[in-house]
Amino acid sequence: MTGLLSYLCFFATVALSYGVATLGLNLQWGSAGLFNVGVAGFAGVGAYAAAWITAAPAAAHWGGFAAPIALGWLGAMLAAALVAAVIGAVTLRLRADYLAITTFGAAVTLQLLALDLTALTGGPFGIAFIPKPFEALADRPLAFGAANLALAAAVTAAAFLALERLTQSPWGRVLRALREDEAAAASLGKAPARFRLQAFVIGAALIGLSGAMQAQFFGFIAPDNYLPVFTFQVWVMLVVGGAGNNRGALLGAVAVWALWTLSGTALALLLPGFWQARGAALRVVAIGVVLAATLLARPRGLIGERATVSRHVAQAGG
Amino acid sequence: MSLLEVRDLVAGYEPGLPIVRGVGFALDAGEILVLLGPNGAGKSTLARAVAGLVPVAEGTVMLGGGSLLAVPAHRRIGAGLGFVPQSGNVFAALTVAENLAIAAAVLPRAARAGRIAAALALFPDLAAARGRAAGLLSGGQRQMLAIARALIPAPRVMALDEPSAGLAPKLVGTVLAKLREIAAGGVAVLLVEQNVRAALAVADRAMVLVEGRVAHAGTAAALRDDPRVAALYLGGVRAA
Amino acid sequence: MIGQILIDGITSGAMIGLGAIGLTLTCGLLRFANFAQGEFATWGAYFALLIAGALGGAAPLGPLTFGWPLLAALLISMGLTALLAWSLDAVLFRRLRRHGNAIVLVIASFGASLALRSAVEFLFGPEPYYYSRDIAMTLRLAPGMRATADQLVVLALALVLMLAMHLLLARTPLGRAMRAVSENPDLARLAGIDAARVVRATWLLGGALAAAAGVFLGVTVQVRPAMGFELLLPLFAAAILGGIGSVPGAMVGGLVIGIAEAAAVPLAGAQYRAAVAFVVMLAMLLVRPRGLFGGRAA
Ligand SMILES: Nc1ncnc2c1ncn2[C@@H]1O[C@H](COP(=O)(O)OP(=O)(O)OP(=O)(O)O)[C@@H](O)[C@H]1O
Numbered sequence: 001m002t003g004l005l006s007y008l009c010f011f012a013t014v015a016l017s018y019g020v021a022t023l024g025l026n027l028q029w030g031s032a033g034l035f036n037v038g039v040a041g042f043a044g045v046g047a048y049a050a051a052w053i054t055a056a057p058a059a060a061h062w063g064g065f066a067a068p069i070a071l072g073w074l075g076a077m078l079a080a081a082l083v084a085a086v087i088g089a090v091t092l093r094l095r096a097d098y099l100a101i102t103t104f105g106a107a108v109t110l111q112l113l114a115l116d117l118t119a120l121t122g123g124p125f126g127i128a129f130i131p132k133p134f135e136a137l138a139d140r141p142l143a144f145g146a147a148n149l150a151l152a153a154a155v156t157a158a159a160f161l162a163l164e165r166l167t168q169s170p171w172g173r174v175l176r177a178l179r180e181d182e183a184a185a186a187s188l189g190k191a192p193a194r195f196r197l198q199a200f201v202i203g204a205a206l207i208g209l210s211g212a213m214q215a216q217f218f219g220f221i222a223p224d225n226y227l228p229v230f231t232f233q234v235w236v237m238l239v240v241g242g243a244g245n246n247r248g249a250l251l252g253a254v255a256v257w258a259l260w261t262l263s264g265t266a267l268a269l270l271l272p273g274f275w276q277a278r279g280a281a282l283r284v285v286a287i288g289v290v291l292a293a294t295l296l297a298r299p300r301g302l303i304g305e306r307a308t309v310s311r312h313v314a315q316a317g318g
Numbered sequence: 319m320s321l322l323e324v325r326d327l328v329a330g331y332e333p334g335l336p337i338v339r340g341v342g343f344a345l346d347a348g349e350i351l352v353l354l355g356p357n358g359a360g361k362s363t364l365a366r367a368v369a370g371l372v373p374v375a376e377g378t379v380m381l382g383g384g385s386l387l388a389v390p391a392h393r394r395i396g397a398g399l400g401f402v403p404q405s406g407n408v409f410a411a412l413t414v415a416e417n418l419a420i421a422a423a424v425l426p427r428a429a430r431a432g433r434i435a436a437a438l439a440l441f442p443d444l445a446a447a448r449g450r451a452a453g454l455l456s457g458g459q460r461q462m463l464a465i466a467r468a469l470i471p472a473p474r475v476m477a478l479d480e481p482s483a484g485l486a487p488k489l490v491g492t493v494l495a496k497l498r499e500i501a502a503g504g505v506a507v508l509l510v511e512q513n514v515r516a517a518l519a520v521a522d523r524a525m526v527l528v529e530g531r532v533a534h535a536g537t538a539a540a541l542r543d544d545p546r547v548a549a550l551y552l553g554g555v556r557a558a
Numbered sequence: 559m560i561g562q563i564l565i566d567g568i569t570s571g572a573m574i575g576l577g578a579i580g581l582t583l584t585c586g587l588l589r590f591a592n593f594a595q596g597e598f599a600t601w602g603a604y605f606a607l608l609i610a611g612a613l614g615g616a617a618p619l620g621p622l623t624f625g626w627p628l629l630a631a632l633l634i635s636m637g638l639t640a641l642l643a644w645s646l647d648a649v650l651f652r653r654l655r656r657h658g659n660a661i662v663l664v665i666a667s668f669g670a671s672l673a674l675r676s677a678v679e680f681l682f683g684p685e686p687y688y689y690s691r692d693i694a695m696t697l698r699l700a701p702g703m704r705a706t707a708d709q710l711v712v713l714a715l716a717l718v719l720m721l722a723m724h725l726l727l728a729r730t731p732l733g734r735a736m737r738a739v740s741e742n743p744d745l746a747r748l749a750g751i752d753a754a755r756v757v758r759a760t761w762l763l764g765g766a767l768a769a770a771a772g773v774f775l776g777v778t779v780q781v782r783p784a785m786g787f788e789l790l791l792p793l794f795a796a797a798i799l800g801g802i803g804s805v806p807g808a809m810v811g812g813l814v815i816g817i818a819e820a821a822a823v824p825l826a827g828a829q830y831r832a833a834v835a836f837v838v839m840l841a842m843l844l845v846r847p848r849g850l851f852g853g854r855a856a
């Protein structure tokens with residue numbers, strides 16, 4: 001029973017960490033209409049930054065400052081924001097689908113760097129022994145799980161409330177106006193490029209934070225965690241939950257993470273021995289089908305934005 | 319029954335936002351009807367709705383007694399309706415010959431060469447430019463090509479959206495005179511124009527569209543002398 | 559050294575070009591970046607693997623490592639992959655197009671690409687396959703310039719396919735219609751062109767050519783689930799470099815990317831191949847977004 005409960009705590013903790021990334025992506029896509037297909041890259045930057053800052057010194061990788069976790073998460077947000085500022089400054093003026101391709105390329109390149117710069121990142125083996133929050137409780141699984149869940153919930157709630165305020169603020173309204181009709185908004189004297197870049201950077205900081213949270217909760221990171229599948233998961237969460245709506249983003253994160261976890265368990269039970277090793281691949285197929293079905297049947301997700309999500313997307317493709 | 323009959327037509331780009339708001343007219347073979355009106359009146363939208371490029375919310379469009387509404391845009395040329403849009407009316411990256419060949423492709427194989435030759439006879443300038451990319455043609459040649467393209471499949475009704483736009487004054491007369499020739503061959507012509515005087519000179523009848531509704535309809539001759547036309551066009555909206 | 563870079567770059571560039579043709583055509587016609595294009599190459603390679611296996615071993619042709627079964631498999635695989643590309647459009651993209659969201663299409667294609675790749679990985683496992691276990695015979699073309707017989711034949715076949723595609727576009731009514739729809743879909747409809755038919759033909763052709771690229775990649779390198787995914791950035795780079803919608807552009811873009819990758823390998827290491835394509839593409843987008851051949855604007 002305790003086992004199940006502490007497992008549920010861990011499940012919810014991870015789901016919420018995905019929720020933070022989904023919130024960040026929702027700011028970029030749902031509010032600003034920025035098509036970021038490099039989510040994994042920003043999450044990876046955040047994860048490595050947090051690991052460098054908080055882990056104990058080790059020969060296998062750079063960093064190891066053994067600093068408090070809060071500092072690590074702050075550093076993760078800053079690092080992801082910095083990388084996003086550079087990438088955004090170069091690519092945000094491109095047409096939507098070129099932005100998709102370039103952010104995708106940036107994430108692939110970042111992942112290659114993580115693999116190759118062994119002295120910094122530990123190479124393919126990644127970084128282990130990243131301190132977990134509340135490690136003192138580690139021998140009492142339920143308390144440990146509950147404490148971690150509380151932490152994740154607090155961070156997620158803070159991100160959620162901040163975003164709600166931000167999107168209701170004049171700044172958020174300008175962002176939406178830009179998304180719907182750039183020419184009209186620009187004619188009101190709003191510099192579209194600056195607003196977009198701000199949204200991109202803030203969103204990336206949240207995605208970086210999500211990467212840092214996961215690094216800390218799992219205690220281990222490797223380049224393989226930041227493949228396009230990660231980007232895909234977060235996108236499916238946002239699409240299923242409903243782009244343009246922060247509640248939807250969180251709901252989508254929890255629902256899709258549940259589906260992901262359950263499908264993993266189900267495949268482990270159902271697949272005969274030989275195929276089990278490949279079950280992970282089948283899971284991606286399944287979630288791809290869920291995405292396609294959602295797009296076809298409920299294009300606005302479980303809870304969509306109140307107004308129509310996207311006149312802009314019809315034009316974005318040219 | 320007229321060749322082209324449009325009744326109570328309501329059309330627009332977004333549901334609930336009609337641009338054309340209940341327009342009707344009829345057009346007979348060999349006749350030229352000119353559609354006038356200020357900028358943004360919905361002239362292009364009306365013509366594009368007839369051509370099948372803009373969704374029709376209400377009303378009917380009948381050609382030769384059959385409804386066009388269920389006919390997809392790419393089949394309307396086969397049903398006898400040719401349309402020359404306001405902008406982007408030739409394939410700029412394709413050669414003149416290719417533009418003409420695309421137009422002829424809807425005809426039976428045996429008829430193609432003959433129709434292309436007939437179009438080139440009407441527009442001799444084009445024959446010399448056959449191998450040139452349409453994007454490199456002069457403004458006048460471009461309009462000729464656009465008209466030839468719509469004419470090759472032998473439509474019974476031809477709609478043209480401002481074929482004289484951007485042409486030198488001398489060419490305006492030439493292009494509009496060609497329309498007279500085309501109509502003389504039994505084609506019904508619906509002409510959207512801003513060159514009011516030149517258009518009224520070749521047209522049989524005229525219709526003025528204001529804010530998506532017919533503000534005036536009558537013979538071209540009557541409108542030529544109508545002070546309201548002067549009010550609409552010379553009174554500040556746009557000089558003819 | 560330079561000679562070796564050229565021959566390696568041109569061979570892989572020809573495959574990139576083949577795959578990029580479909581990408582540039584669908585992108586020009588439907589105005590969306592299809593992230594699933596690389597997977598057509600993967601599926602093509604695996605289809606050929608299965609078919610060649612079923613046709614059984616035959617003696618290799620001359621100095622090549624493969625025999626006629628693989629050539630037959632190439633053709634059949636092109637057909638099957640063409641159908642795959644077409645069905646992906648029919649069940650997914652065409653319906654989403656009706657909703658009118660170009661960007662939703664990109665998300666959908668991103669999902670489709672992962673699903674297609676993972677399906678291959680599920681069925682065949684992550685380990686690489688080879689069409690033949692024979693050692694490829696190496697020919698010395700010039701001092702410091704070596705190529706396998708396989709490489710040369712594959713290069714020749716790729717060039718033949720590109721030429722055929724070019725002639726189809728330039729000389730046939732279908733090609734003319736494809737160019738017309740790509741330039742101006744509304745005018746094409748007015749001229750009586752059935753755009754749906756043209757789109758169908760484009761998916762079929764793009765899928766078939768990508769399959770050929772995949773089989774050629776399988777012959778010269780290996781057959782792996784990630785092969786198409788790794789091809790994706792080079793494909794985008796080639797299409798953007800050549801100008802979206804331009805088939806000759808995609809071919810030349812492919813060659814440029816192939817050579818740039820081959821040149822970068824001695825400098826940066828083979829692991830950065832994909833990054834090279836990305837950097838070239840980014841530079842192009844920033845400097846000349848219409849591409850070398852003046853395709854559609856960014
Ligand atoms: N593609 C479109 N989507 C939405 N609205 C449109 C579109 N094209 C035109 N409109 C709107 O429809 C209205 C009528 O436009 P239309 O082009 O039919 O006018 P027009 O009479 O042809 O004007 P002009 O003389 O300038 O050609 C205008 O208010 C215009 O803004």
Ligand SMILES: [Mg+2]
Pocket residue numbers: 361362363404479
């Ligand atoms: Mg108009």
